[in-house]
Amino acid sequence: MTTTVTSHRTRPPAQPATLRARRLPWYAAPAIAVAALALSAVIVYGTDIGGPVLVVVLAAVLYLVGLFAAANAVEGRRSARNRTWSALIHSAFVLAVLPLVSVVWTLVSKGAERLDVNFFQTSMNNIGARDANGGAYHAILGTLEQVGIATLITVPLGILCAIYIVEYGRGKFAFAIRFFVDVMTGIPSIVSGLFVLAFWVLIVSPWFNDGRPSFSGFAAALALSVLMLPTIVRSTEEMLRLVPPPLREGAYALGVPKWKTILRVVLPTALPGIVTGVMLAIARAAGETAPVLLVAGGGAAINTNPFENNQSSLSLFVYQQAGDASRYAPARAWTAALTLVALVLILTIAAKLLARRNRLSR
Amino acid sequence: MGETPHRSADAGTGGTRVTQSHEWPAGASARVAEAPVSTRSPGGAGLGGGGALPRSRKFGAERAFRGLTLAAGTAVLVIIAAIAIFLVAKAVPALRANTENFWSYEGWSPNDPEPKFGIGTLAFGTVLSSALALLIAVPVALGIALYLSHYAPRRLGTALGFLVDLLAAVPSVVFGLWGRDVFSSPVRDFSIWLNQHFGWIPLFGGDGPFGASIMLGALVLAIMVLPIITSLSREVFLQTPTANEEAALALGATRWEMLRTAVLPYGRPGIIAAVMLGLGRALGETIALALTLGITFGISFNLIQNGGNTIAANIANAFGEANETGRGALIASGLVLFTITLIVNITARAIIYRRREFTESAA
Incomplete structure (x- = not known):
């Protein structure tokens, strides 16, 4: 990597010829x-x-x-x-x-500071500005329910969509779907929140709520689904493409129909990779604040029913406590943030470790 | 719908599944974009001995499954279209009620009896903070990516790369909280110092108060997009063919010359894609900016005085007290944001698709 003696910086002949270029001393x-x-x-x-x-x-x-x-x-x-x-x-x-x-x-x-048992067992119901206790039980519950419902919606839809793109789709239509999945990856989370606000909260939910718009955990789950879908489609698509063709051809040669080949041969082979992608998408969705802020409504009390009334979530809890004037609010906000990051990181690390054990990975 | 004509045509000519799978070897399915070329001759119905095999049923499980996947694929297009349609549907009444010019009015009071709101200042703040954040983040991110891929020892590079990937997963509300509670005080000190010594530059002028400024927002944004740009561009750098790097070194290139002549040109589309995706994320970032910016309305290039606002941060802040027109106005501003990010993303994707070899890594 050093310059050689044949470079244009030739030494005067008086100096002793050396094969090494001059270098700065180590000090x-x-x-x-x-x-x-x-x-x-x-x-x-x-x-x-x-x-x-x-x-x-x-x-x-x-x-x-x-x-x-x-x-x-x-x-x-x-x-x-x-x-x-x-x-x-x-x-x-x-x-x-x-x-x-x-x-x-x-x-x-x-x-x-607030990482105690009380924090994980109580909600913010009836907690005034002067109360030092209060916790995030309702928020953790909300996050789990919303992300769970979003996963239930997105995983089948996303995997089927990826199967269409990889196995069945041909020509311009499949290309368009692929392209718009990529574009959808970049939709800002707040826009997906506004979409669900306009579509579900303001237009659909009044139908079964006496004409009044109702915020709910389910609406938040819908908004999170919009954000999770492209991530899952993309990762599943990549994993399906990595399944070796001989596996498919072997199944075809045995007379197995294509749909059965996909369900019984291709998907199980790609499964670890697909699970990794799903977990990464869940981790991303769990940390989203903006859509939940717009459509879940937030709330201080425990609400186990995601289909009715306001629900909170961990990230929304952090945001609300950050804006609270109580002197005990910052500690609650930071502890909730720590819980949220722990949740997200555990999911992410598990997903990456799983990806490492995956035999199909590049 | 998604089928090419000749494929549906041979469903009626007794084309069986066996011949189909010969015609469509599974390996070929990896290339969606390329139009498939039929290898079958026009009268080739007998190629696989199709007549001896059972005819394919018209409404079998195969068709049902294919229909199901087609529906799922179409759902993506439907969702994107629905986003645009519903945002427009809710935005139009509010825009009709607006008594000022939506593009040029500086202010946001859509809840008044005479609604007045304008997108100009918000769009300006969005673009300014995102551009500043990228200006700060991109050189640093590329530096880290090069360090991780070509300077650090292999094991350290892998471990740190893993760490960077983890940081990319940290929720934005955490960065926002950190920016407001911890980072704002050094930034305030720095702003005061800039104001004292460089106050004659309009960017750093003003009489304060300082701190919750565009600069704080842009710095927090930069720290947030840093891991994303780093992890994407690191993967691209790692994919440089070893032969190219070794050829450069064998010709006597120093390490930097090797990076400049072999690694950076090879990774350029990937870098552009990473930057565009970072820009997309920065444009849409909500909570971190809602927590760090001092919300004001007005177009100003002053970076260090309290102030600044973006479309997304304004939605988060103003949503709580919005009435029906207010919500419509916020949805209208979201529509503008959606359009901006859509343009950025489509441009980024078009660049990636032109160099297809990077599609896998730059997802």
Whole structure:
């Protein structure tokens, strides 16, 4: 990777010929770093324009410039570019890790405050601004019910749709479905919430609710279905395509009809991958706030019936508590956020581990 | 509906399932977009000895199952159409009741006896915050993706890649809460510093208060889309053929030159797709922005003063006290958002479909 002696930077003949290009000594980079830090401290505190943070930022810039200059002088321009970009890429990594670590740390430290049995056993019913207790039982229940119903709706629909795309669909129509599944992946969650609000809550639900629109957990489940469907179709589709053709051909050769081949040979082979996709979709849906906010209504009391009256959900609970003026609300919000993240991450990790054991995976 | 003419034609000519499956080998089903070419000669009814086999039933399980899958596939198109139709149906009455220009009026009071609301400021805020977020997130995300795929030791890269995938799954409300409770104070300090030293630039002017600004919203948004862009582009970078990379290195390229000449050009469509998907997510982000922005109405390029608003955040904030016209107005604004994201997504997909080899990874 170093430049060779045949490069355009030939040495004068007086010098002893060497087969290695000149390189910066190992201590050059740390030395430049220390020098940059010192210079930056002198500049910042000398002109009094900022504090320690600015010193570090300015030092990083000076380090990059110094490194480029030194490498340029000793090793040549190409190597200098290489070093600078390498340093930039490493610093991008550090820059991104900082806030993400902060998110995780805050989540754990603030979330632990209310992480008690009471939190998981009570609802917010009759909890006033001065009450320190109160919990998220109703919200956890709501999340589980809404996501469960959404899964029941989406999984059959999504898998059948993927089967159509992979096994039966031909020509422009199948292409259009595929294309719009992809486009549907990008529909904002709030738009799906508005859709269910306009369609279910405002138009359909008055039919069986004495003419008044009614918010419900089922409406939230519908909105989540719209968000889950494309994810499930896409992942199932990919898994079906990975099923080796000889398996299908073997079944056809035995005289098995196509539909039976799909149900008895293709789907079982692809099943672990499909389950992974479904779990990832569930994890995504469980974290959605906006659609639930619009159509579930929220509520402080436990409501086990998803088809009637307002229901809450964990993410909505976090949002509501975040906007609550009570001094005990932030702690509740953070604990609920921790619970939500734990739920989502457990699902995600389980899905990824399952994907790793999948024999079909690439 | 989804069948090509010659296929339904041979259902009546005694074409049996056996000959069909010869004609449609399962491997061919992997290519949906390519129009199938019949390998059968025009008079080839006897190819598989079809006459000796039982005729296919007209209403068998096969047809029922195929019909079922076709219905499921059509459901996707129906849902997308229904979204557009119902949003329009609920938006039109509110737009009729609007006494000001929907595109240019700066303000949002649709609940008044004389409803007045305009999308201009909201659309401006949406585009501004998303653009800023991408401006911050894309270089950093590409840096991390390159680090994970080509700089970090293999095992560390895999482990960290897994971690990035997990971060992409963290719900947005958590980022919003963090942005409001934790991140806003360093951003406020930074804003005050910018205002003191660079106040002469209009972007950083104003007399405060600072903190709950477009900058905070854009930074939180950037942190949120970072894992998405990173994990997609990392996968694309990992797919670069090793032969290309080794060829570059064998010609004496430094590592950066190898990345620039072999990896980045190969991954360009994938990068574009990742950025567009990140943009789609940023445009539609609701809760994180509803929690971090200081909600105001007005078009201003000032990044650090309290203020800013987006279509989605406004829906979340104003929904609680909206009456019927208010809801219609919010649905109208959602329709605009839907159109914007639809355009962004279709563009992204068109780019991906042009280079089909990336479809699998850039989903």
